[in-house]
Amino acid sequence: MLRADGLSLRFGGLQVLDDLSLTVGEGRIVGLIGPNGAGKTSCFNCLTGIYQPQAGRVSFDGRDVSRLPTHRRAAAGMARTWQNLGVIDSLTVTENVMLAQHQRTGYSAVAGLLGLGGTWLRERELRRDAAEIIDYFGLGEVAGVRASELPYGVRKTCDMAMALASDPKMLLLDEPASGLSPEEAHDLAGTLRELRDRLRLTILMIEHHVPLVAEVCDYVYVLNFGRLLTEGRPAEIQRHPEVIAAYLGGAAATAEGGEDGTA
Amino acid sequence: MGAFVALGLFQGAVYGLLAVGIVMVYKAKRAFNFAQGEFGGIAAFCAYLLIVALGLPYWVGAVGGLAAAVAMGLLVERAIVRPLESSSRTILLVALVGVALFAIAVTVLLAEPVPRVLPPLVEGGGVDILGAGIQPQQLILLAVLAVLAGALAWFFRTDLGLAVLASSQDTLAARVVGISPEAVSRLVWGMAALVGGVAGLLYAPVGIFTPGFMTATMLVPAFAAAVLGGMTSVPGAFIGGISIGIVQNAGIYLLGQQWQVPGASQLSVFALLMLVLLIRPQGLLGKEA
Amino acid sequence: MSATTLVLTRVRVRTHLGLVVRVALILAALALVALPLVFGGDVWAQRVSRAAIYAVIGLSINTLTGHAGQISLGHQAFVGIGAFSSAFMASRLGAPFGFGLAGAALAGTVTALIVGMVALRVKGLYLALVTLAFGLTAETTIFNWREFTGGGAGAFAPRSALVESDLAYALLCLAVLVVVLYTDWRLVSTKAGRALTAVRNDERIASTLGVDVTGYKLGAFCFSGLVAGLAGGLFAHWNQVVQALDFEFQVALLWVLMAVVGGLRSRLGIVIASSFFALLPLVLPNFLAGLPWQPPFLNEAVYHVLPPFLVVLMLLVVLRFFPGGIGQLLAPVTRFVKGAKR
Numbered sequence: 001m002l003r004a005d006g007l008s009l010r011f012g013g014l015q016v017l018d019d020l021s022l023t024v025g026e027g028r029i030v031g032l033i034g035p036n037g038a039g040k041t042s043c044f045n046c047l048t049g050i051y052q053p054q055a056g057r058v059s060f061d062g063r064d065v066s067r068l069p070t071h072r073r074a075a076a077g078m079a080r081t082w083q084n085l086g087v088i089d090s091l092t093v094t095e096n097v098m099l100a101q102h103q104r105t106g107y108s109a110v111a112g113l114l115g116l117g118g119t120w121l122r123e124r125e126l127r128r129d130a131a132e133i134i135d136y137f138g139l140g141e142v143a144g145v146r147a148s149e150l151p152y153g154v155r156k157t158c159d160m161a162m163a164l165a166s167d168p169k170m171l172l173l174d175e176p177a178s179g180l181s182p183e184e185a186h187d188l189a190g191t192l193r194e195l196r197d198r199l200r201l202t203i204l205m206i207e208h209h210v211p212l213v214a215e216v217c218d219y220v221y222v223l224n225f226g227r228l229l230t231e232g233r234p235a236e237i238q239r240h241p242e243v244i245a246a247y248l249g250g251a252a253a254t255a256e257g258g259e260d261g262t263a
Numbered sequence: 264m265g266a267f268v269a270l271g272l273f274q275g276a277v278y279g280l281l282a283v284g285i286v287m288v289y290k291a292k293r294a295f296n297f298a299q300g301e302f303g304g305i306a307a308f309c310a311y312l313l314i315v316a317l318g319l320p321y322w323v324g325a326v327g328g329l330a331a332a333v334a335m336g337l338l339v340e341r342a343i344v345r346p347l348e349s350s351s352r353t354i355l356l357v358a359l360v361g362v363a364l365f366a367i368a369v370t371v372l373l374a375e376p377v378p379r380v381l382p383p384l385v386e387g388g389g390v391d392i393l394g395a396g397i398q399p400q401q402l403i404l405l406a407v408l409a410v411l412a413g414a415l416a417w418f419f420r421t422d423l424g425l426a427v428l429a430s431s432q433d434t435l436a437a438r439v440v441g442i443s444p445e446a447v448s449r450l451v452w453g454m455a456a457l458v459g460g461v462a463g464l465l466y467a468p469v470g471i472f473t474p475g476f477m478t479a480t481m482l483v484p485a486f487a488a489a490v491l492g493g494m495t496s497v498p499g500a501f502i503g504g505i506s507i508g509i510v511q512n513a514g515i516y517l518l519g520q521q522w523q524v525p526g527a528s529q530l531s532v533f534a535l536l537m538l539v540l541l542i543r544p545q546g547l548l549g550k551e552a
Numbered sequence: 553m554s555a556t557t558l559v560l561t562r563v564r565v566r567t568h569l570g571l572v573v574r575v576a577l578i579l580a581a582l583a584l585v586a587l588p589l590v591f592g593g594d595v596w597a598q599r600v601s602r603a604a605i606y607a608v609i610g611l612s613i614n615t616l617t618g619h620a621g622q623i624s625l626g627h628q629a630f631v632g633i634g635a636f637s638s639a640f641m642a643s644r645l646g647a648p649f650g651f652g653l654a655g656a657a658l659a660g661t662v663t664a665l666i667v668g669m670v671a672l673r674v675k676g677l678y679l680a681l682v683t684l685a686f687g688l689t690a691e692t693t694i695f696n697w698r699e700f701t702g703g704g705a706g707a708f709a710p711r712s713a714l715v716e717s718d719l720a721y722a723l724l725c726l727a728v729l730v731v732v733l734y735t736d737w738r739l740v741s742t743k744a745g746r747a748l749t750a751v752r753n754d755e756r757i758a759s760t761l762g763v764d765v766t767g768y769k770l771g772a773f774c775f776s777g778l779v780a781g782l783a784g785g786l787f788a789h790w791n792q793v794v795q796a797l798d799f800e801f802q803v804a805l806l807w808v809l810m811a812v813v814g815g816l817r818s819r820l821g822i823v824i825a826s827s828f829f830a831l832l833p834l835v836l837p838n839f840l841a842g843l844p845w846q847p848p849f850l851n852e853a854v855y856h857v858l859p860p861f862l863v864v865l866m867l868l869v870v871l872r873f874f875p876g877g878i879g880q881l882l883a884p885v886t887r888f889v890k891g892a893k894r
Contacts, residue, residue, distance in 0.1 A: 048760055069759070069764075070759035078760075079760070086754075088749055088750050098743075102746065103761075105742075109742075109744035109747070109768070112739070112743055115734065119742055295680065353623055353680070356623070356677055356680055357808060357809065357812055357867070358868070360808070360809070361863075364864050365865075483681075483684060483688055487685070490678070490681070526693035537682070540674045544674075
């Protein structure tokens with residue numbers, strides 16, 4: 001489904017990603033882990049086209065998307081969530097979800113501007129679809145509330161609802177479990193599996209929460225200093241001595257700020 | 264052509280002077296001070312009032328004018344900048360545009376919008392430089408600019424200057440080190456206003472002046488100078504000002520006189536500004552991309 | 553059982569009453585506009601035209617600054633180019649009135665598109681600076697280009713026979729305003745509005761949601777320029793003479809403040825603020841002359857600067873106390889008129 005070959009990204013003298021390759025098969029749930037500053041979010045930014053890597057290719061759904069701008073990759077079926085949330089504060093939950101439906105509105109912006117007949121009908125349909133998604137995520141009560149007035153957890157759910165509303169083939173989730181309680185994280189695992197099984201979504205996620213990774217991921221890539229440290233099934237990874245060393249040693253070494261927090 | 268270059272050099276000195284004030288505010292507050300020109304406007308009008316209308320000695324007028332500019336700077340800081348601390352920078356920019364318009368409106372209200380002449384600091388005939396008649400006033404301007412730019416560049420290396428910079432990066436850190444951000448803010452605006460006032464006082468006698476003259480003709484070239492210098496560099500603003508002055512006058516000569524293009528002076532400044540922003544947005548001496 | 557029916561009827565009665573009040577409010581607002589048109593004669597017809605033109609300009613700024621979050625301090629250039637284009641087509645080429653207006657809209661669109669392409673590279677405060685410099689350059693260069701604008705004397709912009717009278721012209725301006733209001737309403741209610749909100753807030757998020765950020769930014773510039781150019785065309789034929797003096801850079805600054813005072817993204821607020829500033833310079837002299845006590849330093853110049861003076865005072869009040877502008881003040885009323893739902 002998604003393939004990255006030899007991604008290399010530099011900011012000035014800083015090598016953020018170094019010859020990184022990974023593959024996510026259709027219908028798989030794949031984890032991307034690593035200490036802070038390892039380049040996980042930068043990797044997402046390269047995959048979605050927000051950063052243009054100096055070297056490497058990205059192919060998605062059987063075609064090369066390396067040169068496509070972000071919004072075209074989104075249109076091809078890539079949806080992502082953000083570590084510090086991709087909801088628009090000034091919009092309500094419903095409006096946020098409808099915003100995420102952008103590429104499947106089925107009418108042009110100019111037609112909407114002129115208020116042509118079909119657009120009214122489509123708007124009503126989109127609103128109905130949005131309500132369905134909102135209900136699925138249990139956000140019905142806050143559908144009309146501005147995102148800025150909602151607590152973090154609810155906004156996080158809204159972000160997830162938005163990712164789904166775009167009708168994607170693949171989800172890229174940036175720390176979906178951060179800020180969740182263990183119970184909520186467990187529920188999330190259930191949701192992710194359900195999404196995969198019912199909607200046949202492919203999922204790539206950055207996650208620190210080890211139990212969640214162990215529970216849902218079919219395969220895990222471990223990143224350290226922009227390079228692939230190792231890869232394998234979650235059970236193998238957990239026993240891997242270098243991974244343990246990277247997490248324990250890396251936590252102190254990169255504490256003074258990696259690029260991950262900026263996305 | 265030589266005359267135009269010489270004229271540009273001296274014209275550029277004023278741009279540089281204003282640009283230094285713009286750079287100070289930007290360095291400390293990350294704000295674009297669109298009211299910078301009017302500090303000079305207010306200074307010129309107050310000096311005119313004291314010297315010509317009231318017949319007081321020149322130095323009284325000059326000090327009075329500068330005092331008025333600084334007072335305006337502090338007022339702007341207290342009444343506009345501080346309350347809008349948490350607003351977006353665009354809102355602050357709109358408010359500062361408002362301040363400029365307000366100052367122009369006040370000068371028109373209090374003094375009719377007729378052209379005025381402020382006597383120069385030093386009387387006497389012009390000097391011939393590269394075929395252009397340069398007034399002594401303009402020589403003084405250039406000297407003042409050089410001295411000021413040097414002094415300010417030095418200032419930003421002193422403890423106080425570094426504190427000003429620190430407060431722009433991180434108010435909390437500055438507070439921990441024992442510097443009140445409010446005091447820094449007052450200092451910056453006061454100094455910017457003083458520099459603007461000096462520019463107005465020295466420039467007004469070069470020609471005639473009307474309400475809003477600094478904003479209408481000087482503000483955009485001064486900003487262009489600041490941008491060319493990298494927006495955060497005091498020496499850069501100095502060099503930028505001179506460069507803009509020369510480019511502008513070369514433009515007037517080439518486009519205006521040779522090809523009869525209307526508005527050649529604005530056009531050449533605009534073209535240079537665009538070139539800088541599109542090709543080298545960090546300017547000549549800027550640190551950030 | 554009967555209690556429920558009672559409640560139901562009461563609810564229905566209340567909604568009926570609410571509807572009546574709402575319709576009455578809307579009719580009253582329309583009457584307020586119609587009154588001067590019907591009883592005010594040519595003088596008020598001219599004033600209403602001017603107010604409508606200003607409102608169109610305010611909405612044009614609203615599209616760019618309010619919806620797309622792009623600041624423009626050189627809007628008078630778009631309006632001015634529209635005005636001169638229309639005048640040029642009408643007086644030099646003898647083109648029909650409608651073509652002149654279309655040409656004005658086109659000229660505004662193209663100019664805004666060029667500035668918009670710059671805005672793709674130059675952002676935020678720097679864009680404000682560039683647009684200010686552009687406005688100044690347009691004012692001194694394009695508007696003083698004798699072949700196009702007639703130089704200092706200005707260009708004539710005769711009206712066509714159909715809208716010769718001031719009343720007919722006022723109706724035309726109001727009609728344009730209604731169309732622009734309608735498109736603004738549809739804009740915010742459809743995908744373009746949501747996309748622009750996303751672009752305004754975070755371009756990266758917008759792009760991962762499939763929004764073509766570049767396209768929408770340029771589109772916002774084009775639409776804003778189109779509306780501004782159209783307003784310029786209307787302005788040209790309103791005055792029937794266009795001069796470079798009408799489009800000084802201070803005017804653009806005033807318009808931006810006017811839009812902020814009205815409240816960005818509030819149609820009603822912007823229309824009210826724009827009309828106020830359109831009428832102020834026309835009504836103020838008469839008003840002041842009618843006062844029993846004459847302030848000492850009154851002269852022509854004062855009439856010229858009082859509007860900027862007032863707008864700045866209002867701006868400061870707005871920024872400090874209600875950042876949403878007049879629109880925020882009126883929010884309870886508009887919410888009621890629209891019905892209780894948000």
